[in-house]
Amino acid sequence: HKHDAKVAYEGTRGYQPLVAVWAEEQLIVADEFRDGNVAGCEDPLSSARRAMDNLPPWVQERYFRGDTASYYTPLLKYLVAEKIGFTISADMTKELRACCLAVPGEQWVELENRGSERVDIAELEFTPGEWPKNALPLRYVAVRFTPLQAELFDSMTPKHLAIVSNRAQVEAGVLVRWHREKAGTIEHVHRVMKDELGAGVMPSGRFGTNAAWFRINALTFNVLTVLKRRALPERLREARPKRLRFELFTLPGKLTVHQGRLSVRTSASKERLQESVEARGHLLAMRQARRTG
Structure with a gap:
């Protein structure tokens, strides 16, 4: 049912929907169904703005976490202007990579030791070329992964990542850990929608029909979240649809x-x-x- 679907970056036909999740409440606050040839980095601002506008008025503090698809200058400017604290995975450009490699060894601070690799972090002095010269500089934190034991044919060369943020008062280690928590949020939503609801199989070859189907799945996810958090007992608070189907619906x-x-x-x-x-x-x-x- 992907007759009208466009070819995605990996060469297969499909769709690339964008979803924004209210992490604390596990609610989808914005979704956008996209063709497969529309990259996530193309205008994430509209979805982020819609997500923030959909939050209830009693929410006083707003924060944003995103992967490299959100590393988009208009989005960064919007978050800064709205005083929304954020961490976003930065694109590892040649300039940013060179900045990471130039950090002296004594400035790297160990974040954790995973046994097979050591994770270090360091503050960076980096300003991308497209960032306004008169704007407040953003904060860049580099993350270095150093292998402690080389697997067969693997290189011992450290790998580098970086995050950008406007949260200057937060300690670097706390900031990096908070940023990494997003992986347990959005991936969970994707897994449930695709594997346990119906978003993994499109009902039609038409884009509009499939977009409506995806929205129905997003609404279903939210209905189940409200059911678990406002009506069902505590033991079912984190229950997935499969368990709810077994214990309640059937x-x-x-x-x-x-x-x-x-x-x-x-x-x-x-x-x-x-x-x-x-x-x-x-x-x-x-x-x-x-x-x-």
């Missing part, structure tokens, strides 16, 4: 009518049935609260 039962009374017989335990009753009560209370206010 609970078998037999309807019986006796003396004009409708009842259901099920093999579920009393505790699980009570959880379902309480969850329904929580949902009804939420509905009533929205009506009144």
Whole structure:
């Protein structure tokens, strides 16, 4: 069902949707269905702006984490202007790589030792050419990965990454760890949408139809998140759709009518049935609260 799909960068036909997630609440606040030949680095600003605008008014502090697709000067300018704290993986250009290699050895600080490699960080004095000269300089932190044991045919040459941020007051190690936490957020959302909901299989060869299908999956993801966090017991707070399907949505039962009374017989335990009753009560209370206010 990818007849109209464009060829992506890896040579296959497909789509490259862009998703913005509210990490603390595990809610998708913006999504954009894109053709496969539209790179993630092409105008991420519109999706980021829409995501921020979709946050409820009671959110007082906003932060942004992104990969190299978000390393986009208009987006950086927007985040700085809106006073939104951010960390974004920087494109490793020749100039930035040269800056990383020029850092003296004593300025590298060990962040962690993984056994097979050591991870060090260092502050960089770097300003990209497209950044306005009169603007406040951004903060660049380099991350160096040094192999401690060479695998067969592997090089012992250290690898370098870098992140850019406007959070000048945060200690470098804390900043890098916070940035890396994004991997546990967006990848989880992608995995659930593709493998456990329906976003992994498109229903049509038409772009618009597939875009609507992807949006339905995003809405379903959010509905399940609200269900888990506002209605279901704590033990199901991090449950994935497969578990919810087993424990809640496909609970078998037999309807019986006796003396004009409708009842259901099920093999579920009393505790699980009570959880379902309480969850329904929580949902009804939420509905009533929205009506009144």
